[in-house]
Amino acid sequence: DNEVGKRHSLPMINVLTEDARIVDRAEVYDINGEPSDVYDSFIPEEFRGLDRYKARDLVVEEFRKLGLLEKIEDHVMMQPYGDRGGVPIEPYLTSQWYVRTKPLAEPAIKAVEDGSITFVPKQYENMYFAWMRNIQDWCISRQLWWGHRIPAWYDNDGKVYVGRSEEEVRSKYSLDSAVVLKQDQDVLDTWFSSALWTFSTLGWPDDTPELRTFHPTDVLVTGFDIIFFWVARMIMMTLHFRHEVPFRTVYVTGLIRDEEGKKMSKSKGNVIDPLNMIEGISIDQLVKNRTANMMQPQMAEKVAKRTRKQFPNGIEAYGTDALRFTLAALASTGRDINWDMKRLEGYRNFCNKLWNASRYVLMNKDKGNPKAEGNLKLSLADRWIRTKLQYAIRDFRAAVDSFRFDQAAGVIYEFLWNQFCDWYLELTKPVLWHGEQDEKDAALSTLFHVLETTLRLAHPIIPFITEEIWQNIAPLIMDVKEGDTIMLKDFPEYDASQVDEKALKEQEFLKSFIIAVRNIRAEYNLSPTHKLSALLISSNGDDRIAEDNFRNLAQLASLESVSSLPKDAERPFAASRLLNADTEVLVPLKGVVDKEQELRRIDKEIDARKNDVARGEKKLSNQAFVGKAPAEVIGKERQKLADAKSELQKLEATRKQVEAL
Numbered sequence: 001d002n003e004v005g006k007r008h009s010l011p012m013i014n015v016l017t018e019d020a021r022i023v024d025r026a027e028v029y030d031i032n033g034e035p036s037d038v039y040d041s042f043i044p045e046e047f048r049g050l051d052r053y054k055a056r057d058l059v060v061e062e063f064r065k066l067g068l069l070e071k072i073e074d075h076v077m078m079q080p081y082g083d084r085g086g087v088p089i090e091p092y093l094t095s096q097w098y099v100r101t102k103p104l105a106e107p108a109i110k111a112v113e114d115g116s117i118t119f120v121p122k123q124y125e126n127m128y129f130a131w132m133r134n135i136q137d138w139c140i141s142r143q144l145w146w147g148h149r150i151p152a153w154y155d156n157d158g159k160v161y162v163g164r165s166e167e168e169v170r171s172k173y174s175l176d177s178a179v180v181l182k183q184d185q186d187v188l189d190t191w192f193s194s195a196l197w198t199f200s201t202l203g204w205p206d207d208t209p210e211l212r213t214f215h216p217t218d219v220l221v222t223g224f225d226i227i228f229f230w231v232a233r234m235i236m237m238t239l240h241f242r243h244e245v246p247f248r249t250v251y252v253t254g255l256i257r258d259e260e261g262k263k264m265s266k267s268k269g270n271v272i273d274p275l276n277m278i279e280g281i282s283i284d285q286l287v288k289n290r291t292a293n294m295m296q297p298q299m300a301e302k303v304a305k306r307t308r309k310q311f312p313n314g315i316e317a318y319g320t321d322a323l324r325f326t327l328a329a330l331a332s333t334g335r336d337i338n339w340d341m342k343r344l345e346g347y348r349n350f351c352n353k354l355w356n357a358s359r360y361v362l363m364n365k366d367k368g369n370p371k372a373e374g375n376l377k378l379s380l381a382d383r384w385i386r387t388k389l390q391y392a393i394r395d396f397r398a399a400v401d402s403f404r405f406d407q408a409a410g411v412i413y414e415f416l417w418n419q420f421c422d423w424y425l426e427l428t429k430p431v432l433w434h435g436e437q438d439e440k441d442a443a444l445s446t447l448f449h450v451l452e453t454t455l456r457l458a459h460p461i462i463p464f465i466t467e468e469i470w471q472n473i474a475p476l477i478m479d480v481k482e483g484d485t486i487m488l489k490d491f492p493e494y495d496a497s498q499v500d501e502k503a504l505k506e507q508e509f510l511k512s513f514i515i516a517v518r519n520i521r522a523e524y525n526l527s528p529t530h531k532l533s534a535l536l537i538s539s540n541g542d543d544r545i546a547e548d549n550f551r552n553l554a555q556l557a558s559l560e561s562v563s564s565l566p567k568d569a570e571r572p573f574a575a576s577r578l579l580n581a582d583t584e585v586l587v588p589l590k591g592v593v594d595k596e597q598e599l600r601r602i603d604k605e606i607d608a609r610k611n612d613v614a615r616g617e618k619k620l621s622n623q624a625f626v627g628k629a630p631a632e633v634i635g636k637e638r639q640k641l642a643d644a645k646s647e648l649q650k651l652e653a654t655r656k657q658v659e660a661l
Contacts (some may be wrong), residue, residue: 011029011031011038013027013039013093014026016052016090020051020052021049024049025042027093096141096186098137098140099140099192102135104236105133107236107239108132109132116248117248117249119250120251128232131228131232140189141184144187148193149186150187152184153181154181154182154184166183169181191230195230195234196234196237196241198216199211199215199238199241202214216246216247217247218248218249219247220234220251224255234246234247249403257336258339260338261336266295267299269291269299271290273289276315277344278318278319280315280316280317281314283307283308290303290304291303318344319351320464322347323344324462325409326344328405328406328408328461329347329406329409331409332406351462353417354458361451361473367444368432368443369444373445378446379427379431379439379442381552382442382446383500383503384424384507386500388419390494390495391499392414392415396408396457405461408461412454412461415454420451420454423511427556428443428446428447432444448476449477453492456491457491457492470486474486509546509579513534516577517585517587518557520575525598526592526593531559532557532558532560533562534557534559534562534586535564536565536585537564537566538582538583539567539582539583540583542580543583547564572588574586593658595658598658599658602658606648609644609648616644620637620641
């Protein structure tokens with residue numbers, strides 16, 4: 001309405017006082033805010049000083065008396081209400097301070113166009129341009145009790161004087177002490193003060209060493225919802241006052257929403273305080289926190305009920321590192337995050353895994369020399385994990401450089417949990433228990449070196465646990481002075497000389513061998529402690545690799561022997577798996593599996609899975625269920641059916657194998 005009025009040069013009219021009563025004389029202004037006499041400002045005496053609600057009723061009554069009222073009907077309209085007071089907000093004309101933004105916007109647009117500033121993800125540049133190229137003048141005065149007060153003073157005639165202080169105003173405009181000055185009571189818009197942040201915090205307007213050293217800054221991390229409010233205004237202000245950009249890169253995160261994808265807000269009762277996830281909180285205290293100081297107190301009961309249903313036992317303490325790792329792992333570029341407490345629990349388990357791995361390493365420190373260097377007798381497993389570490393360093397750095405913190409967290413998780421803990425620690429046990437001393441030295445040196453380097457790699461994401469472990473690991477392999485911290489150590493760099501592709505290939509083969517034997521055990525329900533034999537049919541030398549590393553295979557696959565079998569030799573009664581195009585492993589089952597007993601066991605499981613499939617198909621074909629059940633419930637039922645069918649196929653394939661024995 002305001003814009004339409006401006007286009008047609010309609011006068012602006014105010015009939016309200018600050019407390020929403022009718023003024024004695026109307027205020028009429030032209031579109032430039034100057035007083036206008038285009039309308040008579042007379043207001044009938046009976047309206048003067050009336051509350052706005054009573055005045056509106058009186059207007060209707062006067063229309064009726066004058067015979068001007070044709071009809072009264074309900075009309076739906078948009079009516080804003082104050083969040084705190086809960087009363088309607090009325091239009092009210094006041095004098096405000098504005099910044100003319102067009103001249104400021106032009107260089108700010110150019111800075112992004114020419115690449116001086118880049119947005120990550122890049123699509124947010126379009127949002128920035130759309131606003132900047134259609135920018136309006138910016139109202140910077142606010143009627144609040146806190147903030148930077150407007151630096152303007154008025155005399156008794158309403159004339160305005162601007163300066164840094166009253167003393168400066170009197171000096172600048174030659175005003176003696178007889179002239180009474182009163183400072184404007186409005187304060188600057190919060191975003192105006194925030195727009196000065198990058199340089200005002202470094203000592204500006206003074207030319208300080210901090211300002212020269214740290215400005216421009218490097219990366220701004222922010223949310224897309226304040227690109228207009230903050231980011232654009234920082235760019236405009238910094239270019240205007242400093243004639244340089246405030247930062248080089250704007251990394252835009254997604255918003256953290258609740259598990260249903262709804263924006264977190266106190267009125268909905270779905271806000272989760274990060275401190276509650278770090279330290280834990282009881283359900284009673286959580287309800288109390290969520291329902292305190294609500295803008296809509298009438299929602300308290302609903303919020304309390306929802307909270308008790310979602311967290312019947314309150315929230316456990318997960319720790320800072322688990323929370324930080326979860327946030328990093330979910331931070332795919334620019335996408336909103338649907339918060340998942342199960343993911344938080346999973347990454348707490350990851351931190352526990354790292355802690356327990358460090359305990360294993362420290363527990364074995366006296367079995368050799370962790371400081372051993374030089375011509376070490378590195379095993380295949382040692383060379384393999386050192387290679388995997390270099391790839392983890394390379395991939396982590398690449399992910400961070402491209403602001404893919406989710407991928408960086410994934411690299412750390414994959415390496416620490418799936419490679420270092422699940423495989424390498426297990427591979428060191430036969431060496432540390434039964435190996436020669438030079439083998440133990442090589443294994444311990446590798447354990448400590450790889451763990452210490454990985455701690456430095458993971459430190460930006462999980463700083464507290466990595467610092468604690470590093471303080472115990474580092475003194476055993478390097479000189480550590482009092483006050484030394486992992487924070488000040490060099491960040492790991494990729495070293496191609498540590499990469500051994502041959503070791504990588506051979507160890508990956510051994511892993512596939514161990515996994516195949518374990519799967520055969522599971523399918524035939526064989527005890528993990530039952531020693532098996534394995535035969536390899538290979539045309540590429542894999543059998544030699546297996547024989548050379550039998551000690552590890554015996555430990556991790558519980559084997560009593562591994563031997564080669566020529567391709568043209570008679571195959572024994574055995575279960576088999578293809579490891580690659582050239583190699584097959586056979587596990588002889590004669591004397592290990594009772595064929596008839598195994599068939600009976602498999603048939604029993606097949607019947608159970610068939611019942612699961614029939615039950616699932618019946619449920620999902622029931623239109624009453626599908627039509628009424630929530631999408632989430634239907635999705636779970638479909639997944640259960642798919643799992644049952646998949647398991648049934650595996651059991652039927654296993655039965656054929658057993659039947660052929």
